[in-house]
Amino acid sequence: MGSSPSSAPVYLPDSNQERVKVLVAGPFGIGKTTMIRTLSEIPSLHTEEVMTDAAAHVDELAVPDKKTTTVAIDFGRLTIAQGRIVLYLFGTPGQRRFKPLWSDYARGALGALVIVDTRRLADSFEVIDLIEESGLDYAVAVNQFPESPEYDEETLRLKLDVEDHTPLVICDARDWDSSLNALRALSAHLVSRAGGSL
Amino acid sequence: MSPGPARRLVPSYLATGGVGAPEHSRFEELTALQATGRSALPHHTPAHQRLLNLVSDGGLTVMEIAGYLRLPVGVVKMLAAQLVSDGHLRAAAPLPDALAPAINAGRPDKALLEEVMHGLLAL
Numbered sequence: 001m002g003s004s005p006s007s008a009p010v011y012l013p014d015s016n017q018e019r020v021k022v023l024v025a026g027p028f029g030i031g032k033t034t035m036i037r038t039l040s041e042i043p044s045l046h047t048e049e050v051m052t053d054a055a056a057h058v059d060e061l062a063v064p065d066k067k068t069t070t071v072a073i074d075f076g077r078l079t080i081a082q083g084r085i086v087l088y089l090f091g092t093p094g095q096r097r098f099k100p101l102w103s104d105y106a107r108g109a110l111g112a113l114v115i116v117d118t119r120r121l122a123d124s125f126e127v128i129d130l131i132e133e134s135g136l137d138y139a140v141a142v143n144q145f146p147e148s149p150e151y152d153e154e155t156l157r158l159k160l161d162v163e164d165h166t167p168l169v170i171c172d173a174r175d176w177d178s179s180l181n182a183l184r185a186l187s188a189h190l191v192s193r194a195g196g197s198l
Numbered sequence: 199m200s201p202g203p204a205r206r207l208v209p210s211y212l213a214t215g216g217v218g219a220p221e222h223s224r225f226e227e228l229t230a231l232q233a234t235g236r237s238a239l240p241h242h243t244p245a246h247q248r249l250l251n252l253v254s255d256g257g258l259t260v261m262e263i264a265g266y267l268r269l270p271v272g273v274v275k276m277l278a279a280q281l282v283s284d285g286h287l288r289a290a291a292p293l294p295d296a297l298a299p300a301i302n303a304g305r306p307d308k309a310l311l312e313e314v315m316h317g318l319l320a321l
Contacts, residue, residue: 009252009253009256009258009262009266011255011256011257011258012230012256012257012258012259014256016290018292018310019228019230019259019292020228020292020306020310020314021227021228042262045261045262045265045266046265047261047264047265047269047270047271048268048270049270049271049272050270075261075265077262078321080314080317080318080320080321081313081314081316081317081320084313084317085310085313085314085317087314087317087318088228088259088261105227108226108228108292110306110310110311110314111306180318180321183318184315184318184319187311187314187315187318188315190306190311190314190315191308191311191312191315194306194307194308194311195308196308196309196311196312197312198315
């Protein structure tokens with residue numbers, strides 16, 4: 001039946017929990033969905049958001065006479081701290097034309113993990129700009145494909161124009177430990193940016 | 199000069215049986231919803247009922263409900279607003295509290311960030 005849920009729901013922990021989100025940002029095909037699937041404790045879900053070219057955040061429903069775009073947002077969930085915190089990972093497209101939607105998802109986010117691919121570094125410039133404009137702190141995860149050119153960290157920082165304090169980690173989005181390591185690097189960075197102790 | 203009536207933002211085909219304009223703007227993607235166990239009312243549409251069924255045994259966020267029901271987040275917020283106002287759903291706002299824009303505008307809480315970090319390290 002088309003209207004039935006795609007799978008049995010995995011409910012939130014019974015206890016009171018704090019629900020927070022981190023953006024996993026990058027251009028299409030960079031490995032956002034792969035990383036979310038790797039880390040998520042629930043089968044990753046997606047919503048399809050309709051965005052009008054003008055003022056998409058004013059009314060989420062499509063206005064028929066405006067040009068509309070449908071954007072799929074993948075997301076997953078990770079319960080930590082004995083169920084006290086549920087961390088959501090929102091896969092967020094990096095194109096500037098999705099900015100209205102982007103701003104909605106950035107609101108209230110703890111920070112962002114930007115995924116880059118050394119074969120197409122320039123594709124990630126736009127998303128890094130968007131994140132910097134939003135004021136979110138971020139870390140860069142270099143998703144390493146077998147045939148990717150390997151750069152040293154200094155060269156990558158230079159090419160991506162990211163500041164020295166911004167973490168830059170190499171990862172494999174298909175691998176749990178590796179993806180978790182990237183998320184840990186982001187979270188340690190967020191703590192240090194907030195003046196907390198590591 | 200008196201301002202005219204506010205423009206109705208909820209389209210008529212989704213209007214919810216004339217029970218008042220739902221304030222769906224107070225729901226966030228991470229607002230958690232759970233059914234209270236009351237049975238559906240005559241003005242509840244099949245979409246309302248699917249939402250109630252989905253969260254009858256546990257809580258889910260607006261975002262997850264949209265994913266499972268394959269509905270846009272904005273539509274889930276409207277359905278949820280109706281069901282909360284009818285007493286069929288309980289809603290818990292996420293942190294930062296969506297009702298407190300001043301908090302929302304600030305940086306994430308340091309203690310929370312530390313707990314996230316320790317939580318991730320413990321995995």
